[in-house]
């Protein structure tokens with residue numbers, strides 16, 4: 001294979017190095033393009049642009065492959081826990097027995113949040129969106145935990161605080177928003193069991209830990225752990241490149257995830273299914289609207305920038321929904337509707353021609369409904385799952401000797417030079 005790419009501009013040939021990834025991905029290194037040719041590249045949305053080299057996650061969009069540090073998502077979903085997968089994503093290897101015990105204990109030791117944080121939660125208007133609260137409160141962590149990210153030890157401590165306290169804050173925010181008593185984490189509960197208990201335990205009806213629900217929540221969060229350079233991870237890398245503290249960096253990732261085209265889609269899917277349900281289950285109209293160029297309606301939970309086949313996470317999520325609904329003896333009409341919608345869409349030439357398949361968000365909302373998570377917290381659940389990925393990607397960028405502040409160029413398309421017209425003459 002060629003070691004360089006040749007481009008001819010104004011009759012002159014320029015050579016640019018070719019970079020090869022460990023899975024055979026190829027890139028043209030254009031770092032010297034402007035200096036050599038005076039030209040820049042143009043790629044709104046970065047569909048053909050690599051922002052970095054990374055060894056955390058590998059995706060093959062054509063084959064529907066997703067691996068974290070080389071381990072297939074299917075294996076992690078079947079055998080791992082969210083804490084173990086978080087360790088793998090951040091540290092590069094699966095933990096041994098001692099390392100696993102240590103991270104579990106350290107997460108539990110750091111699971112409390114400063115009591116004064118409750119004052120902040122109580123001050124938000126009751127109808128505030130939990131994603132806005134979470135982004136604000138993660139940013140506020142900088143004030144409560146100022147020993148940050150200068151030494152390796154501080155960085156490790158800060159990463160643990162984020163992984164453990166964000167989960168506690170999410171549950172605390174939910175309790176306070178409902179005017180209920182805050183439930184504290186317990187050292188005898190696992191990461192996921194603690195979250196469920198903090199969310200649903202109450203003085204009237206103590207919450208009973210269901211091991212299958214805990215297992216299912218582990219799988220849900222494993223499926224969200226990282227996803228290479230998606231919108232929110234790119235936001236984390238861009239904001240982090242200015243060398244701001246990691247809490248502000250993660251807060252930016254949460255904000256980016258909130259959008260309905262990104263992590264907010266899991267909430268939008270349920271709204272879409274409920275609308276179809278209200279419209280007598282009329283799937284045909286929904287499909288028609290989704291295909292209509294003049295209609296801004298999109299089939300939420302469908303399509304992906306990278307996957308041009310079924311999202312491997314959606315396959316696992318779909319099975320998880322079936323298993324859990326059966327276990328809990330719940331017959332959710334929205335699941336039947338979602339499956340019907342998927343069946344019709346995957347037979348429609350528009351969706352086939354556009355390579356539009358269900359993505360991770362299509363079934364995740366049905367799972368979250370089943371375990372009792374309120375609709376406006378669905379994307380918060382995605383954010384908790386994505387924390388190890390954001391943290392790992394941030395750390396990888398900070399450790400990259402070639403990492404510079406992110407500052408893309410542009411093609412100016414505005415007015416050329418003109419005079420200043422005094423107000424009296426306008």
Ligand code: SDX
Nearest residue numbers: 227230261262263265290298299300301302303304305354
């Ligand atoms: C996540 O990047 C990641 O890895 C994200 C994520 C992660 O784990 O971090 O996987 C999580 O964000 C999943 C995606 C959740 N979002 C949705 O489900 C929202 C619905 N999906 C679409 O808005 C869209 O598919 C995106 C945003 C996901 C991807 O957008 P792209 O890659 O910019 O594609 P596009 O909008 O340019 O669409 C290409 C074509 C267009 O048609 P043409 O103009 O070329 O004829 O496909 C059409 C679009 O109209 N299209 C859809 C569609 N998605 C794309 N048409 C109808 N319904 C859809 N859902």
